[in-house]
Amino acid sequence: MIELDQVQKSYQVGDRAIPALKPTDLTIDTGEVFGIVGHSGAGKSTLVRLINLLERPTGGRVLVDGENVTHYDAAELRAFRRKVGMIFQHFNLLSSRTVADNIAFPMKLAGIYSKAEIRSRVAELLALVSLTDQGNKYPSQLSGGQKQRVGVARALACRPTILLCDEATSALDPQTTQSVLRLLAEINRELGLTIVLITHEMDVVRRICDRVAVMDGGEIVESGPVTDVFLHPEHPTTRDFVFESENIDREELERDFNQASGRILRLTFRGESTYKPLLGHVARASGVDFSILSGRIDHIKDTPYGQLTLSLVGGDLEKAMAEFDAADVHVEVVR
Amino acid sequence: MMESLLGNVDWMEIGWASWDTLVMVGMSLLFSVVIGLPTGVLLFLTGKRQLLEQPVAYAILSFVVNVLRSVPFIILLIVMIPVTVMIIGTSLGVAGAIPPLVAGGAPFFARLVETSLREVDRGIIEATQAMGANVRQIVLGALLPEALPGIIAGITVTAITLVSYAAMSGVVGGGGLGDLAIRFGYQRFQTDVMVITVALLVVFVQLLQMLGDRLVLYFSRK
Ligand SMILES: Nc1ncnc2c1ncn2[C@@H]1O[C@H](COP(=O)(O)OP(=O)(O)O)[C@@H](O)[C@H]1O
Ligand SMILES: [Mg+2]
Numbered sequence: 001m002i003e004l005d006q007v008q009k010s011y012q013v014g015d016r017a018i019p020a021l022k023p024t025d026l027t028i029d030t031g032e033v034f035g036i037v038g039h040s041g042a043g044k045s046t047l048v049r050l051i052n053l054l055e056r057p058t059g060g061r062v063l064v065d066g067e068n069v070t071h072y073d074a075a076e077l078r079a080f081r082r083k084v085g086m087i088f089q090h091f092n093l094l095s096s097r098t099v100a101d102n103i104a105f106p107m108k109l110a111g112i113y114s115k116a117e118i119r120s121r122v123a124e125l126l127a128l129v130s131l132t133d134q135g136n137k138y139p140s141q142l143s144g145g146q147k148q149r150v151g152v153a154r155a156l157a158c159r160p161t162i163l164l165c166d167e168a169t170s171a172l173d174p175q176t177t178q179s180v181l182r183l184l185a186e187i188n189r190e191l192g193l194t195i196v197l198i199t200h201e202m203d204v205v206r207r208i209c210d211r212v213a214v215m216d217g218g219e220i221v222e223s224g225p226v227t228d229v230f231l232h233p234e235h236p237t238t239r240d241f242v243f244e245s246e247n248i249d250r251e252e253l254e255r256d257f258n259q260a261s262g263r264i265l266r267l268t269f270r271g272e273s274t275y276k277p278l279l280g281h282v283a284r285a286s287g288v289d290f291s292i293l294s295g296r297i298d299h300i301k302d303t304p305y306g307q308l309t310l311s312l313v314g315g316d317l318e319k320a321m322a323e324f325d326a327a328d329v330h331v332e333v334v335r
Numbered sequence: 336m337m338e339s340l341l342g343n344v345d346w347m348e349i350g351w352a353s354w355d356t357l358v359m360v361g362m363s364l365l366f367s368v369v370i371g372l373p374t375g376v377l378l379f380l381t382g383k384r385q386l387l388e389q390p391v392a393y394a395i396l397s398f399v400v401n402v403l404r405s406v407p408f409i410i411l412l413i414v415m416i417p418v419t420v421m422i423i424g425t426s427l428g429v430a431g432a433i434p435p436l437v438a439g440g441a442p443f444f445a446r447l448v449e450t451s452l453r454e455v456d457r458g459i460i461e462a463t464q465a466m467g468a469n470v471r472q473i474v475l476g477a478l479l480p481e482a483l484p485g486i487i488a489g490i491t492v493t494a495i496t497l498v499s500y501a502a503m504s505g506v507v508g509g510g511g512l513g514d515l516a517i518r519f520g521y522q523r524f525q526t527d528v529m530v531i532t533v534a535l536l537v538v539f540v541q542l543l544q545m546l547g548d549r550l551v552l553y554f555s556r557k
Contacts, residue, residue: 052465054464054465078469079467082467086462093462096480096481096483096554105463105466109467110467164465
């Protein structure tokens, strides 16, 4: 478990202190995939770098599994960092070492593994990230997705319990992003690793995160389970991110709404209710007529969800609302 | 034909002078690297926003390096004479030329090392730090290997600079091709000796550059 207790960070630039992270409380549970989403400059990297103390906090405490890591001395800190893997947007592989040597590097630094242990671990990791034949290549000979796989393998070398990902897919194309995210999800599932994942794409959060925090201007403005934050965003920044990820043009949506008559409702189905033949049933029971203005059915991690925006005319609106409620469908009255 | 054109050239003498130049450049290059490499690493590490940021140490080190680099080499040759006599026992000949050459070469090389270390992506340092490396491991395991092509290019440039410095040292009684050029080519107007020594220096520099470029290419994995 990672706990931030009133952690803050400001950078001294000249004689001014620039607050990159305002005092922040945050708890990340063991074994979860925690997303941190925000625009560039929101303070995401600062937050995640405070966890492995690449940055020293200017206030507050960082607790990992109950231990205050901000008080560690140099040797304790190095030992702690071996238990926290990290991957980066630009991979940060050593160009002078082969793929296998890059993966072996953290183990060599640790100085506690035998040559044989290192060799077998490297082979195991190469297999895990599907790069078994590429061990003798140099990073410059690999594609972006392959480089990030090497980054993942390297981060896992010393069997960490936490994996920090700073924009790990931001330099990759959509397909490669998918495959790296799948790899991360698999690692999370099979090794029980806690993953903290920074991104500026809500879609990445939707695919693999359990919980998410939205950052803006050096603070967390909204956080919670991804399904809640994603389906019912509260803060304007969060709404922007969600709309952006769903490719929704808000002005266009407005225009569509203006052309529709009657009440406009947004229905949110989650889990099982997503697949139930509900609309016909409600229409018959309440006598309302409806037309669909927009709709989407997708997954948040493993949870299926659907969101429908309807305009309703005629019939018994109260009754329809009650039916939706009874079926566990969340109803938001848009107009 | 050759006899009359190159009548003054004593090939034995040229041979020995070439060997002396080789020894002077080789030895001074060795010491320049041995002194300049750690100095360059220290300059880098103590610099602004680096791992061992130390403004005072950096300022002092940087000042010494700048002074040595801004003194024209011919002046350095002269002011180094007492120091050289103290270390070597004489300021003359091949051995006597080496201390001033190192005094000129080491700070030059140190700056080149600092520059090539600065060109290593910060992300590499960060990643290595995040793995739990200490400063020594970061320098030896990540920084120097990543900067190796740049450092080899730096050694090449330093070697070539030392060739010309070594030739200059002939003025104050150092040995080698420069000495030959001055004693025969300049003082006795033996143009042929001058031409041959210059030609040999040119060839020497060319060979060094070619070798350096090959090595840089070999060690570049980018
Ligand atoms: N080393 C630094 N010195 C000064 N300001 C910094 C430094 N690192 C980050 N900042 C500032 O802190 C803020 C947050 O940066 P960062 O955490 O990198 O944001 P993000 O990762 O969300 O893009 C930005 O305004 C940035 O300019
Ligand atoms: Mg960032």
